[in-house]
Every structure is written in C-alpha cells, then in structure tokens.
Amino acid sequence: MKVVLLALAMLVAACASPPPPAQTRDKSTTTANPSSLSRDTTDCERQAALAGAGERAKAFESCMRAKSRTPQR
Numbered sequence: 001m002k003v004v005l006l007a008l009a010m011l012v013a014a015c016a017s018p019p020p021p022a023q024t025r026d027k028s029t030t031t032a033n034p035s036s037l038s039r040d041t042t043d044c045e046r047q048a049a050l051a052g053a054g055e056r057a058k059a060f061e062s063c064m065r066a067k068s069r070t071p072q073r
Helices: 002-015 034-049 053-066
Strands: none
C-alpha cells in the first residue's frame, strides 16, 4: 500500500508544471511607455513645486532619479 501511494505521489509530482520564471522589471526609460514617463514627470514637478525657490531643480532631479528616470546623455 505504501509503495502504491509513493508511486502515485511521484507520478503527480512529475506531472506538475514548473513554476513560471521570475519576471525582472526593466527600469530603462527606453522601454517604458510614454504615459508612465508623463505620470512620473508630473509627480516630480508637483513635488518640486513644494520645494523652496532655489531647490526646485534639485528636487525635480532627485525625484526623477528615485524613479530611475535619469536623463539620457
């Protein structure tokens, strides 16, 4: 009886599908869709508006870097 159960368990385990491969998120701006870039830019502009007068550019750049949206050179 134990042998039959063991054989059945091995058969079921062999027929099970393997887990799907892990998906990696590509944060490159070249593959991001335009609406995502627009949304990130708008969010960062909103955060920069709350910064002091001399710190707006730095706040915007810092926000975009945090979202992995560094300028292309």
